[in-house]
Amino acid sequence: MSESLRTRDKRVIWHPFTPQKYMPDPIPVVKGEGIYLTDVNGKRYIDAISSWWVTLHGHAHPYIALKIYEQALTLEQVIFAGFTHEPAVKLAERLLEILPGNFSRIFYSDNGSTATEVAIKMGVQFWWNQGASHRNKILALRNAYHGDTFGAMSVSGRSIFTAAFNDKLFEVIFIDAFTYAKASVKEARGEQLHSSMDEIPWDEIACFIYEPLLQGAGGMHIYDAAALNGLLQKCHSHNIICIADEVMTGFGRTGKLFASFYMDEKPDIICLSKGLTGGTMPLSVTACTDNIYQAFVQEDKLKTLFHGHSFTANPIACSAALASLDLLLEPATLQQIDRIGRQHAIFVQELKELCPTVKNARSLGTILAFEIVQGKDEYLNNISAVITEKAMDRGVYLRPLGNTVYLMPPFSIKEDELSFVYDVVRKIIGELA
Ligand SMILES: Cc1ncc(COP(=O)(O)O)c(C=O)c1O
Structure with missing residues (x-):
């Protein structure tokens, strides 16, 4: 057999x-x-x-399985443009209560790569919507992994995963988390920063995307919370939108509910997937602060976030996520x-x-x-x-x-x-x- x-x-x-x-x-x-x-x-x-x-x-898990079954018999799927449903709203409400930062809106998609794609789009269009389209550079960490779609590949380290597409990926400024950690120690001592750090055009950067504390697929590299905190402070001092990709580190994996809780400086956008449904259904979330959301609330319809997927906020997946949260918070x-x-x-x-x-x-x-x-x-x-x-x-x-x-x-x-x-x-x- x-x-x-x-x-x-x-x-x-x-x-x-x-x-x-x-x-x-x-x-x-x-x-x-x-x-x-x-x-x-x-x-x-x-x-x-x-x-x-x-x-x-x-x-x-029988509890999650039961919730999935009940939801499948009630409402299995509905278009999420123009419609809403209890599991999606309830999940958003519950997530906003526990997320590490001042988040106000939840955008749903269905895997980790799309969660980061949406985040990058939010981060770039935030500036475009305000007539600052020159501010369009993206900062990322060398050796990162943010997924397999083209935007997610672009902000990931160039590797055997991206080799066939390197000339199709958009330009990103990469810095090394470990080099930055050393440089920030020097800066604290009043010494000169690492030269590559001096060359970063901070005021042209729209957003910075990072896997907080742990680069997963890049080799499970753990890096320093104090250095990351310093980097986030530096980004915020230049109004750069900080995107925490907690697709892997979210929901307790790092010992705290979210890895971003290890830093005082909090992200403006957070990406979640994987453990979101306890690993039972494909679902992901890109959450943002009100400041970012308001940049998309405009009379000019061109300033809409034109993004969505057939299975955005699938009710069964949202119910699985609610059940997983119940278990996680016990x-x-x-x-x-x-x-x-x-x-x-x-x-x-x-x-x-x-x-x-x-x-x-x-x-x-x-x-x-x-x-x-x-x-x-x-x-x-x-x-x-x-x-x-x-x-x-x-x-x-x-x-x-x-x-x-x-x-x-x-x-x-x-x-x-x-x-x-x-x-x-x-x-x-x-x-x-
Ligand atoms: C940090 C991080 N971001 C994004 C992704 C992509 O998620 P998915 O495989 O669900 O597209 C992964 C997958 O391993 C990941 O570890």
Whole structure:
């Protein structure tokens, strides 16, 4: 039976981020339950990366499933231009209460890439609407990842993901989060800033987009909150719109409800997706402050944000998000997040001492990462596939980014289950040493 699904898959499916020529046989999954995925042969795997960082409360959570079912029987979809519905409004109201900043409006789309596309459009059109179209440059962090659509690729680091399109991407001013961190220390000491920092035309920049504290797909790099805070202050002193891409870091992943809570300086736009629905339905949000929104409330209809998607604010997805929020804000879930963070911190200490083939062990909230120094240091290196296979043999699903191994389990993972995952990681490190 598994053979036949694999064969059928291989005949008709094109999988994401997968070199087709070397595509390993896909694993037919028949069930998700809590932290486990079960394959067609009945083998269970702990989903230690939350299925691309989306699953917050475990798979097939009965409470979210029930809310989805109820909503599907009530109103499954409706055009969102000219219509509204309770789940969309209620979700917006609840998000505005908990978001890190002074947000007043919620714009819905359906994945992380579109959330950042919308944010960039808001950030650029904000100035255009006010007759300041010369103010159209965009600042972003080197090595960032904001998604796969053209705007999102443009503000992402140039990499193997963008290579075929580099000449089609719009120009962006990139700065390095780590260089900036060093430069801001120098600035605080009254020393001269790094020269590339001096050259930035701050007053021509419309907006700055960043993954707060952690560059995810770029290699789980954790950078300094104080430096980011300084950079946000600097941007705000030049009236630059700050766009926090919390598609990955949102909803408790970094130990706080949103990573932006680690900084005093707050964003003007925030992008959310992945954990928004607890990882059950595609949905995303781009929230903005009233100041930004008011620039679009104009008599001139040309100043409209002409953007939308067929499934904007899909009622089932909004209901799933409301259910996920209910679960997330329960004290027990917040305690789980804390406990995972503490367990990770202890394991990081162990990893630091464990073995010279492990480098840069680090953690932030429920995310832990380290590099395996083996072979060549790049994404296309086979070490990722080797680690995945070794982990799956032992009942854990890992999907390293090149030689960067990371854990990002669902918040429902128990202490002993996480210890089991660490044990598998220890064994793999031992075998690769
Ligand atoms: C920070 C960040 N922004 C945007 C995206 C794109 O999200 P999606 O894959 O849902 O388009 C991702 C995906 O990994 C991400 O990590």
